[in-house]
Amino acid sequence: MQQRAKDTRLSVIEGAGRVFAEVGYGNASLTDITKRAGVTKGALYFHFTSKRELALAVIEEQHAIVLAAGSEIAASEAPALDRLMGLCRMFGQQLLDEPVVQGGIRLTFEASAFDADVSGPYQDWINTAEQLLLEAAMDGTVRADVDSAAFARYLVASFTGVQMVSDVLTSREDLMLRIEQMWQFMLPVLRPAATS
Amino acid sequence: MQQRAKDTRLSVIEGAGRVFAEVGYGNASLTDITKRAGVTKGALYFHFTSKRELALAVIEEQHAIVLAAGSEIAASEAPALDRLMGLCRMFGQQLLDEPVVQGGIRLTFEASAFDADVSGPYQDWINTAEQLLLEAAMDGTVRADVDSAAFARYLVASFTGVQMVSDVLTSREDLMLRIEQMWQFMLPVLRPAATS
Numbered sequence: 331m332q333q334r335a336k337d338t339r340l341s342v343i344e345g346a347g348r349v350f351a352e353v354g355y356g357n358a359s360l361t362d363i364t365k366r367a368g369v370t371k372g373a374l375y376f377h378f379t380s381k382r383e384l385a386l387a388v389i390e391e392q393h394a395i396v397l398a399a400g401s402e403i404a405a406s407e408a409p410a411l412d413r414l415m416g417l418c419r420m421f422g423q424q425l426l427d428e429p430v431v432q433g434g435i436r437l438t439f440e441a442s443a444f445d446a447d448v449s450g451p452y453q454d455w456i457n458t459a460e461q462l463l464l465e466a467a468m469d470g471t472v473r474a475d476v477d478s479a480a481f482a483r484y485l486v487a488s489f490t491g492v493q494m495v496s497d498v499l500t501s502r503e504d505l506m507l508r509i510e511q512m513w514q515f516m517l518p519v520l521r522p523a524a525t526s
Numbered sequence: 527m528q529q530r531a532k533d534t535r536l537s538v539i540e541g542a543g544r545v546f547a548e549v550g551y552g553n554a555s556l557t558d559i560t561k562r563a564g565v566t567k568g569a570l571y572f573h574f575t576s577k578r579e580l581a582l583a584v585i586e587e588q589h590a591i592v593l594a595a596g597s598e599i600a601a602s603e604a605p606a607l608d609r610l611m612g613l614c615r616m617f618g619q620q621l622l623d624e625p626v627v628q629g630g631i632r633l634t635f636e637a638s639a640f641d642a643d644v645s646g647p648y649q650d651w652i653n654t655a656e657q658l659l660l661e662a663a664m665d666g667t668v669r670a671d672v673d674s675a676a677f678a679r680y681l682v683a684s685f686t687g688v689q690m691v692s693d694v695l696t697s698r699e700d701l702m703l704r705i706e707q708m709w710q711f712m713l714p715v716l717r718p719a720a721t722s
Contacts, residue, residue: 354639356552439635439690443552449695480707483691484684487704491687494635495679499645508683511676519714 339377340391341367347388347433355385355440382444385437392434393451396424404458410465411472411520415513417458418489422509425493426502439494455486466520473522481520488512535573538563539587542580543629551581551636578640581633588630589647592620600654606661607668607716611709613654614685618705621689622698635690651682662716669718677716684708 331339345367349358360381364374378384403416424431441448459482466472492512496505527535541563545554556577560570574580599612620627637644655678662668688708692701 354636356636356639436638440550440552440639441694442632443550443636443639452691452694477707481711483704484688484707484711487687487691487708488680488684489687490691491683491685492680494690495648495683495686498637498648508679511673511680512683515677515680515712515715519711 335377338369338373342369342374342377342384343387343391344430345369346384347391347430349433350385350388350437351429351433355381355437355443360384382446385444386446388430389434389437389441389446389448389451392428392431392438393454395428395431396421397454399424400458404462409469409471410462414459414462414466414485417462418485418509418513419506421489422493422505426505435493452486452490456482459485463520470522472520476520485516488516531572534565534569536587538565538570538573538580539583540626541565543584543587543626545629546581546584546633547625547629551577551633551639556580578642581640582642584626585630585633585637585642585644585647588627588634589650591624591627592617593650595620596654600658605665605667606658610655610658610662610681613658614681614705614709615702617685618689618701622701631689648682648686652678655681659716666718668716672716681712684712 342363345365346358346363349363349366353362358381360371360374363384364371367374374384378387399420400417403413403420406413406416408416425435437446438448438451460478463472463476463478463481467474467476467478472478489509489512492508493502493505496502496508538559541561542554542559545559545562549558554577556567556570559580560567563570570580574583595616596613599609599616602609602612604612621631633642634644634647656674659668659672659674659678663670663672663674668674685705685708688704689698689701692698692704
């Protein structure tokens with residue numbers, strides 16, 4: 331794709347992310363999205379043939395944004411458990427700052443409305459968390475008898491709920507505090523007895 | 527309201543719960559709901575003037591069903607921490623067995639689509655959990671220094687995420703297992719040092 335076409339496509343996705351974040355899938359119109367993106371309907375239809383296709387692209391772009399921000403943290407020199415905590419904070423901050431991430435997560439919760447399979451992103455995060463927990467068990471910051479697959483699943487599920495309930499009760503105002511509290515309640519069960 | 531009118535209203539809510547559970551708010555039609563409920567359109571419109579009103583009634587009925595099942599557990603003679611764990615299992619079982627509960631929870635996640643404030647049910651469960659945690663701290667099964675307000679919020683958020691991710695990844699097939707694992711990861715931080 332030429333750079334100009336790529337730029338237009340990204341503008342459409344960003345506009346769509348903002349509209350989906352604000353009004354959800356059912357209430358979003360392609361007219362609103364072209365206005366928000368500053369593109370013509372022709373330009374939008376050149377890249378996307380339906381609202382559903384656009385919603386899937388926003389979810390994909392959201393996951394790509396968070397993965398890109400996460401890959402730096404995941405590849406850093408910090409201990410694995412610190413990287414895992416850093417990933418959660420980063421995701422929380424993206425939910426506060428990035429309209430495409432806000433839109434993508436809202437669409438993920440509404441995914442059955444447009445018959446989308448959103449298991450992939452959840453599974454990616456569960457795999458990443460399990461890998462980091464295994465590393466942490468090797469470097470001794472996590473006890474060796476923790477079931478890393480089960481804990482990774484629990485962590486991703488808890489994080490999902492923490493950000494959703496923070497959104498419902500405080501419009502995410504207390505999100506970063508609730509993520510820290512989540513870790514306060516999780517760390518004692520992970521840490522080896524001597525340091526807990 | 528006369529008993530017959532009450533029965534009809536409940537039939538409509540049950541039919542609506544099934545339809546919302548299966549296709550979500552956006553895709554549900556009042557025609558499908560009347561068919562599923564086995565009532566006429568006239569009977570439906572006698573009780574509900576819009577899909578939104580019906581969705582709010584399903585959420586309300588869902589919360590009432592789970593609260594009713596929960597009140598027995600909450601009032602039992604069992605230790606407070608056991609009652610709290612029992613409430614989570616009961617809610618999980620209702621999500622597996624009760625179409626109105628399935629519909630109400632799906633609508634709760636989609637609530638922004640029809641501009642509904644769903645903070646009430648979350649707040650009710652957070653308050654119930656906090657009360658039981660305070661009781662458990664008094665009877666010595668939970669350590670006295672646990673921040674019960676913060677933990678109650680964390681528990682409700684985690685439970686919300688656990689059931690949502692179980693739905694996305696396994697259509698709730700592993701829900702009861704994931705609820706047990708949640709408690710395995712939570713209990714060590716709650717239990718007094720001597721018994722952990």
